[in-house]
Structure formats: structure tokens, C-alpha cells
Amino acid sequence: MKVNEYYRASSLEDAYSKLQQSPKNVLLGGGLWLKKTAQSYDALIDLSCCELDKISETKEEVIVGSMVTQRDFENSPVVKSLFSDALAYSVREIMGVNFRNLATIGGSIMGRYPFSDVIAGLLPYDVSLEFYPKETMSLEDYLNFKGKKNSILVAVHIKKGSGKGYYKKAKTTALDFPIVNIAVSKVNNEYRIAVGARPMVGALAKEAMKYINSVSSPKKEDFEKAAELAVKELQFLDNKDSSAEYRYDLAKVYVRRGLEEVSK
Template sequence: MFTLLNVAQPDTLQEAYKILTAKRSNTILGGSSYLRMGSQSIHTGVDLSKLGLQYIQETESFIEIGAMATLRNVEKHPALAKYFNGILPQAVSNIIGVQFRNVATVGASVFSRYGFSDLITALLVLDTEVELFHGGRMSLADFLDTPRTKDILTKVIIPVTGRQAAYYTLRNSASDYPLLAVAVSCYDNQWQIAVGARPTRAKLAVHAAGLLTAAAVAPEDIEQAAQQAAEELPFGDNMRASAEYRRAMCRVLVKRAVTEVAVCK
């Protein structure tokens, strides 16, 4: 359990950022779901609930998800169920439990870059961008590779396209953290493959995706891409699975996901 000395509820993002950066131990509270699992002393917790960031908006070109939208909002929103074969509601639907998903926020889940994040894995294959108050707008893939800094993630932006997608995950039990997560998508014959919970954070398997041809996806192409994904990404051991098991299951899940998307195409 964390120790919280002060709480601030700023009225603007500028004020929130000023408070956040005033002290090293100041932090954004979000839903505080994962903060409760740690042990740290926070001088000032910055509550963003007055900034109007709990929203999911659909336009002709983009779906924007505010930082304070919860995982449950993602799971139940009709626009997210309509696009990309419902990959985002599917990805978050097994995270711990409904009570947890009612408070865990999208902003905290993405900004914290958790290795076990189902949401990040799914977002990576949708050409997702993030918007930071100080750092500006960038692709999610670039954000995950940037050094950690004090900033506020304000929203997630997903292009509305005819992208087809599939999501697969392995868990030791239904509500446990994933021991491996795989997302695959295709749009305009351009494929993307992401593997998460390796157990480090999700990453695109760029070379594996490049093996899938624009004209057609033959069974041997799928097999080769699945093998390449398992070879180009590093895997590690933890209490849920070994690196060897994760690598073997990566081949299986990538093959299944690519096959599913190919049928959708």
C-alpha cells in the first residue's frame, strides 16, 4: 500500500503538469489500481478527474480515448466493438475482474508501459498514437522506446480504417496476468505483429510481419512469419512461464492470429 501525503485536483492540464514536476515523488493517481499493489511514499498525488479526460470519441478519421477512460469503458463501448474485429474489448475483457476494470484507466495502463499489458499489445497493431502534455503526439511504438520522463498522457488516438485484427493470449487462469499475448492486424496488405508479456513489454515483430506478402498469405508464409517472430524477439523467465515455453507458444499464437486475420481479409 502506498503512502499519500497530499492530494491535488487541478482544473487545467497546465496546473497538473506544474504540480507533477514540482517534486520527484509527486505522481499522477489515475485509478490507482496498480499503485495500491506497490509500496511507495507519494508527496502529492495529482488527481485528473476534473479535467474531462474520461471519454471515448469516434470521428470519421479517428477514435480518441481519454486518459481517464477505464478499461471497462473500453470493454463496453460500441465503437470499439465495431472496429478492428473488436480487438480492444476482447483484449481487456479478462483483466483481473470487473471491479478492477471499472477503476483501472487507459492512461495509466499505457503510460506505465507494463510488460503484462494486454491493452498495449492490442493497441500496437492499430497504428495507435499517444498525446502527451509536454512531449506532444507520437506513435505508441516510439513512445514505448523513449526514456521515462515526468509527463501526462492525455489521450490515445487510433486511426479509423478497415484494419482487420486478432488477439490471442495465454493465462494460467482466467483472471491472471497473461503469460504471453499476441496481436496481429492487416490493412491495405500491410501486416503488423505484436507480442507482449514476454514478460517484458509488448513489441512489434517487424521482420516477421514483413514476411507476409501483399498478394496472398500462403500456409508456408504464415509458418515462416510465426517462426521469425519467435526468433527476433527476446523472451524471459518468470513465475508464470519459462522463456522456452513463451517462445514455443509465440509461434503457435502468431500462426493462429495471422490465419484468423487472413480469413477476415
């Protein structure tokens, strides 16, 4: 990576106007993946003066600043209290502490990395993204959004609710990308199922969700059927880490186990 200027933004407004000045200006999150891009940039925009590294809560939601590190996120008592620790757990599975002290929640989301544990982990919850200039978008809409977002992610809003979450990262070793990652939730009595790293970015299994939510007091067979539906509606592909078939098999088992787990 080559950079001409390291720009310490004084405010969001300042950062935004700098970002618009050149297509080769870029926001600096944790900087971990930026390093691997081997591109050259005019300016790296440092957001550390913008106070985006706080976690707060209201009655309805938890608001996570985009510059909150993965480590601060997983350690936050507020985040830990959400959905039986499932959100914090999904982030805790990423690399080591010396990595998570750098990686930011905002950076993990904005990159829309297919292997993202943060994205897959957040998907089965009611999560929206707040941008500067003022704009709000659900996480799912952002994943489906075509093109590059040239505004600044300010915060991630996670709607509170009562219920449980489940997260499974199938992997080779602790430092591996997931072969496939599965997140399942039951919040306010509604089941949601997300599968990521297929190897494409996380997606919700809507047919399966529709089915399982239509069954009153579902049993083992119903969970099995929902898992079957989930893997059928989602696309799985081969890459060097796994065949599509194995991803399919793993996702089926873990969606079922996840549903069983959150139903308890």
C-alpha cells in the same frame, strides 16, 4: 503507500504545474498499481476535473481520453466496431469488471507494464499518444523511450482502417497475468504482429511483418514461416510462470493462428 496531499487539479495546466513541483508528486490514474508500490508521495494528483474520460471519433481516428476506464473502453460501440472487436476483446480479458471499472487506459499505457494486455493489444495498430504540454508520440516510440515522461497523457489516438484484428492471452486462470500475449492485425491490407509478456513489454515482430507483407496471397506455409520469423527475432525469457522455451512455442502457434484468422 503514504501520501501527504490529495490534490484535485482544476485543469491540465494546474495538474502539470503541480507535477513539476516535486519529483515525489504523481498523477493518479486508476490507482491500482500505485497501491502496490509501497512508496511515499508528496502529492497524488487527481485528474478527474480535466474531462479526460471521454471517447470520441473523427473520420480518421478514435480518440480515447487517458482517464477512460478499461470497462468503458471495452463497452464503447466505437471501440467495439474497430478491427472486429479485437481491441475491446483484449481489454475484456483483464481481471473482472470490478477491476476494469477502476483501471484506466492511460494508466495501463504509462506504466509500460511488461504484462500489459492494453499495450500488446494496441501495438499492431496505428496508435499515437497525445501529451500535455502538446506533444505527440507513437505508442511504439513511447515504449522505446528511455526515462520517465514528466508530462500528462491526455488521449490515445487510434487510426481507423478496414480489416481484422486478433488477440490471444495465454494464461493460467482469468486472474492471471499473461504467460505471453499475441496481437495480430490486417488493416488496409497490411499485416502487423505484436507479442508481449515475453515476459518483457510488447514489441512488434518487424522481420516477420516484412516477410508476410511481401507475399501476395499468403498460404498456410507462409503464415507458418512468418510465425517462425516472429519468434526468432523476439527475445523470450524464463520466469516463474513459464520457461522461455514454452513462451516461444506458444507465441509461434498463436502468431500463426492469428495471421490465419485475420487473413480470412
